[in-house]
Amino acid sequence: MAARVVGFAKTIRNNWKKSLFASGLIAWGGNFAKQKYQEEELRRKYCAEAKKYGDQPVLPHEKPRKVTVFLNPAARSGKARKLFEKNVAPLLHLAGFEVGIVKTEYEGQAKKYMDVLENADCVMVAGGDGTLLEVVTGLLRRSDKLSQQIPVGVLPLGNVSSFAGLLFGYREEKELVQWLIDATMAVIKGSTKPVNVLSVKGKDDKTVYSVSGIEWGAYREAEKKKKKNWYFGKFKHHYNYLKYSIKQQWPPEVKGELVYGNPCSGCSACRPAPEWRWWHVLFKPRFEDFTKIINEDCGVQYHKEVNGVQFTARSNNYFQNENEASTEISISPVLERKDFLKEGFSKLDKKPYRDITSNSDVLTVGSFKFTPHLKEDEEAWFYIDNEEYDAMPIEVTVLKNGIHVFYDPQGTGPS
Numbered sequence: 001m002a003a004r005v006v007g008f009a010k011t012i013r014n015n016w017k018k019s020l021f022a023s024g025l026i027a028w029g030g031n032f033a034k035q036k037y038q039e040e041e042l043r044r045k046y047c048a049e050a051k052k053y054g055d056q057p058v059l060p061h062e063k064p065r066k067v068t069v070f071l072n073p074a075a076r077s078g079k080a081r082k083l084f085e086k087n088v089a090p091l092l093h094l095a096g097f098e099v100g101i102v103k104t105e106y107e108g109q110a111k112k113y114m115d116v117l118e119n120a121d122c123v124m125v126a127g128g129d130g131t132l133l134e135v136v137t138g139l140l141r142r143s144d145k146l147s148q149q150i151p152v153g154v155l156p157l158g159n160v161s162s163f164a165g166l167l168f169g170y171r172e173e174k175e176l177v178q179w180l181i182d183a184t185m186a187v188i189k190g191s192t193k194p195v196n197v198l199s200v201k202g203k204d205d206k207t208v209y210s211v212s213g214i215e216w217g218a219y220r221e222a223e224k225k226k227k228k229n230w231y232f233g234k235f236k237h238h239y240n241y242l243k244y245s246i247k248q249q250w251p252p253e254v255k256g257e258l259v260y261g262n263p264c265s266g267c268s269a270c271r272p273a274p275e276w277r278w279w280h281v282l283f284k285p286r287f288e289d290f291t292k293i294i295n296e297d298c299g300v301q302y303h304k305e306v307n308g309v310q311f312t313a314r315s316n317n318y319f320q321n322e323n324e325a326s327t328e329i330s331i332s333p334v335l336e337r338k339d340f341l342k343e344g345f346s347k348l349d350k351k352p353y354r355d356i357t358s359n360s361d362v363l364t365v366g367s368f369k370f371t372p373h374l375k376e377d378e379e380a381w382f383y384i385d386n387e388e389y390d391a392m393p394i395e396v397t398v399l400k401n402g403i404h405v406f407y408d409p410q411g412t413g414p415s
Helices: 002-014 016-054 080-087 089-094 109-115 129-140 162-168 173-189 218-223 230-247 337-347
Strands: 066-071 098-103 122-127 152-156 192-201 207-210 213-217 254-260 302-308 310-315 327-332 361-365 368-372 381-384 387-390 394-406
Touching (some): 016 089, 016 173, 080 122, 080 173, 089 098, 098 109, 109 129, 129 162, 129 192, 129 207, 129 387, 129 394, 173 394, 192 310, 213 218, 218 230, 218 337, 230 337, 254 310, 302 310
Parallel strands (some): 066 098, 122 152
Antiparallel strands (some): 192 394, 310 327, 368 394, 381 387
């Protein structure tokens, strides 16, 4: 027996590289198997919970709840459909939902489908921030009041799912199954809340509706190709910033004119009394009376020249002041390369959409207009909810409580 132990030790010593590789492979395999087992246990646990909702008796005049799912099969590098079918669909079926799936095949399809959506109790977005932008835009472009009747469920199946992080807490990749389950159970349990929406109007009065915000500048461009540099692992962000600072002509300034008004929670100027109707004699209308509130600052416009490396406008959904119809604007000043890298690296420890740099000029505004100053033939892009749009003059208005979304009341929101 002793001879075998000595022989084994000699083999390890003489083949230490192979031994280290084998040990690492065994450890990785063990962790992988453990994670898959834990994920399967999670699915069993929540399938049993979802079934309790499906087992509840339905009255003769009631119909099963209908949900329309907008699934982007290309999300998560083509894994979105498989992740949905394995982690989300079983819970919905067990809970008694009638599920209809719309697989988006081209950009803008979700917006078009929302124009003709009927007979749905709610919709779910199985994709990222871009798919959510399309669904919300299609919903708010309708001429009826469907946006106030149909709540939206958000599944974190995109390469960027910042808004899902707001609703259910930001998670690491290894916690994706739990993240998907939490988002699905929020729809099953039916907990909803209103969120504000940014109406972004560009050329020809074309409007898109954002729940997150607008970015333009160097920090956003540096983050743009992080997906393509996946082979750098956790250092891909650092590599992107370093590469951008070396290749980019310095400093990468963004310039423009900002015209804005301060936020107003309601006064006689912006919230006049509704027009009197004869039936008000019989039925007293229910509305808040702002006629006695005077705000001399309401409607006053301020001008500011923008000059920096980044212009960002964030929905106040991310800053725990949802009751105010406002937007938070940050202007990051022009920096030296080393300071830009320092600020960029520090952003990596922050949650998505918490990326205000330490020396940013920050404004809390109501509606605003922004006109970018571009050089002749210069190509530039705004990123609205992480979707590219040509940089152009825009007019932004806050729609207070524009839509309702499913959320977890016990979950982790912005902090």
